[in-house]
Amino acid sequence: MKKRILVLDAFTNGHEAVLAFIQRQGWAETDCEIVFCGTHPNVFKHLTEGPAYAVVPIRNSIAGEVTEVTKHLALFRETGYDLRERDRLDLQINTSVKQPAVEVMLESKAQIVGLHPMFRPEMPFDGQTVVACPARLTAPDWKTWVVNMLTATRAQIKWSTPAEHDGYMTTVQVIPHLGNLTSALLITEAGVSVSESLAFTSPFYRVMFSLMGRLVSQSPDLYTSIVMENPETLTMLERRIAIEQRLVQMIRDKDQAAFEELFAQANVHFGPDVTKEANELFMRILGVLSTLYGKNSVTLEFSKAQSRPGLLERISRVFSERQINLTGINSVALDGQRLQFTISFEQSRTSDGVHRALEEIEEWSDPRVKVLN
Structure with a gap:
């Protein structure tokens, strides 16, 4: 009989937590049955059905790191909650x-x-x-x-309130996730090369591509519960289908006026304040994309353990001393171990001044900085 392992929360790091738990126990994954419960009541329900271990991932909560509860939860079968x-x-x-x-x-x-x-x-x-x-x-x-x-x-x-929260989760989670999944499936079923399409990309498509790629690269368990357990999912999905059917008819009829009216309706509903904020945010995103993908950009990578106050200032000073004007800086932490600064310049990436500045930074012994491009 397989060992049943109950996972409380599949929405954050449940899958990785349970795999780590199995490894620590010295078990084979094939000998285990992983049950994603979603809620505390479901954990207790499954515990009444027979012996089980439980892994409760709460790294995203106030409580801190992942907590494993095995013997403690097993007692609920005898004492009740x-x-x-x-x-x-x-x-x-x-x-x-x-x-x-x-x-x-x-x-x-x-x-x-x-x-x-x-x-x-x-x-x-x-x-x-x-x-x-x-x-x-x-x-x-x-x-x-x-x-x-x-x-x-x-x-x-x-x-x-719980009811208001659940209603808005339809808007901020279900609709975007289904929209991105639908777009990803359209590209997949059309047989379009995603990597090749990026050579033709606009800034808007690159943003959309990042959302689709992030969605499909994660465990489906993360999204199955979000979509399946929301009572409004079917209503919203049916409404989306109805809108797309109207679009099909407009395009078939080449009804330009009706098509443009849809934009007007949505624009009025969103309102000037929201659309202004949206456009400003998009311009900021364009600025980040320009830094990340511009020809006069470079990415510097170092370990998180070597991060310290003043590091970015020290890097900036190397360029400043050579009269190199920085036009953008983007920082990101990757996989909990690596930090990256992507820096764009007013001068050419291949200029002598930039080349010498990067050489100096690479020669540092503390921290050790790797120039990636």
């Missing part, structure tokens, strides 16, 4: 549909708050969005603690 404590705070974290799980948790007397960090687990909280859904937060001490804890993360906190 304690729903009686009045002084407890239960946080329901990460699931994209809050209301069903929160309703079960409200059977207890505990304080109940749903949290949904809207970003990848390896990203810092600072500046990111966390949706907080206080289903029951009446105890003054716990209310103060929750507010202070969320404030300390420096994230953008959006207070909501």
